[in-house]
Amino acid sequence: MSRREPIRPPPDGTWLRAVLDAMVEAVLVVDQGGRIALTNRALDALTSEDVRGKRAKNVIKNERLREAMRDARKKARATEVEIEASVRGRMRVFHASISPLPKRTGAVAVLHDVTPLKDADRMRRDFVANASHELRTPLTSIRGFAETLVDGALADVTTSTRFLDAILRQTKRLQRLAEDLALLARAESSEEALPSGILDLRASARHVITALEPFATERGVRLRLEAPTRAVRAEANGEAVEQVLTNLVENAIKHSKPRGHVVIAIQGVARRARLEVRDRGRGIAPEHHQRIFERFYRVDEGRTRGESTTAGTGLGLAIVKHLVERMHGTVTVTSTLGRGASFRVELSRPSLRA
Ligand SMILES: Nc1ncnc2c1ncn2[C@@H]1O[C@H](COP(=O)(O)OP(=O)(O)O)[C@@H](O)[C@H]1O
Ligand SMILES: [Mg+2]
Structure with a gap:
């Protein structure tokens, strides 16, 4: 039975380079002495200068990330931190996983840009807050008028007509809101x-x-x-x-x-x-x-x-x-x-x- 030999990665590290550069996440490796030994393309895109060979503590401005890298290097401790950093004048949020390299030879940080997720989450929360506010306003007023009617205003025809009219108006408003929300949901869905x-x-x-x-x-x-x-x-x-x-x-x-x-x-x-x-x-x-x-x-x-x-x-x-x-x-x-x-x-x- 003939079996094909598995292709082995070439020893020159070209595969490793290609794999690292294909990653969406930014990768930063520091050696035992705290110098930056390796970066990938995604990381280079975040920095304005070439950081390789420089001391990590001089390059990494975020204190939590700096400490996490030191702990990984010196105490072989793995950590996850969420950090905020300004990239070309815009604040971005990164989820960073920091791991020690074997035998205390250094540490690696993998940074995942979660800004779009955070933005989407904030937009969703704003939307729910706005929608509930829009619902609450007419509901409060409907309840107020209805309670006044129950409490005796019903006896007076002029007043009760006015109140019922107000209730009807607010009900129509709620109906419009429900219709518009449904239309918006359909307009925004990219699946349909x-x-x-x-x-x-x-x-x-x-x-x-x-x-x-x-x-x-x-x-x-x-x-x-x-x-x-x-x-x-x-x-x-x-x-x-x-x-x-x-x-x-x-x-x-x-x-x-x-x-x-x-x-x-x-x-x-x-x-x-x-x-x-x-x-x-x-x-x-x-x-x-x-x-x-x-x-x-x-x-x-x-x-x-x-x-x-x-x-x-x-x-x-x-x-x-x-x-x-x-x-x-x-x-x-x-x-x-x-x-x-x-x-x-x-x-x-x-x-x-x-
Ligand atoms: N033709 C217009 N002339 C003046 N203001 C307008 C006009 N169209 C829209 N607007 C303004 O834009 C806002 C948003 O419009 P829209 O999203 O249709 O909400 P709505 O009509 O429910 O208030 C309106 O509240 C109004 O202030
Ligand atoms: Mg309108």
Whole structure:
């Protein structure tokens, strides 16, 4: 029976080098005397200078890591520490495993950058805190009104009508929140594929205008479509495009003055299909332009939150951003305070057939 000989690593250490350099984790080896004997590519990327041959205690700025390396070297003690370090001006968090080398010949540290995990964890905690706050506010008010009714206010028809009305308003707000949270979860999930097809943006806009016409009329706002006579095709998901447009047009109506106009403009620009929603309402100050796309972010708390029937959830633009990005498009805002706002969405046009 013939058996193939296993391939042995070449004695020159080229394999070891390749393996170390292929690692995502940064590796640092110090010798018995505390000098840096070996580093890999990931570690070199963290330092601005070549640290090999230098004394570890002069190079490692983090005290806990320095001590852990010394203990591993001198007392053969293995440890795990979490350290924070500034890398090119940005704070990063590393999980470091420090182990002694055999026969007290030195120590090795393996550093794993856990900053993205930490960031995701913080975002998740912020989200839960925000969501529970948004739930608590209307619930507290519903409970307050209901208790007052039970305690006797029910006898007075005028008061009880007013209270029941308030309860209904807050219930609607909770319903909007539940709906928006579900939409956001779907928009953010990258697992569920967003199938794209070729659609005429004019048709999407017409659907949205028809659906929102009653809301606009109620607020004395006129909706106008500006589009070429020929189809403006985009490679996108029809449902997502209509959701995006609905959120933008709803915002434009909400922030318009009575007798205002909201324009939905559509055009093909080079390789992109462009959708624009413009209003002449109160506008958005520049310092909020980036933040309005964050979850739960609202500009004018006092005016938009609370009692109003159209008080938003602050999730609309976050949903817009996620959906647009999942269609490989972009969304931007331009606005002059007091003179209105314009939201522009760009999607790809179907590639021209040869
Ligand atoms: N067309 C607009 N004009 C003025 N402000 C706007 C407009 N669209 C959005 N905003 C601001 O951006 C914030 C976030 O919008 P959005 O995410 O849709 O949340 P919501 O509409 O639920 O408040 C709004 O609270 C509002 O302050
Ligand atoms: Mg909104």
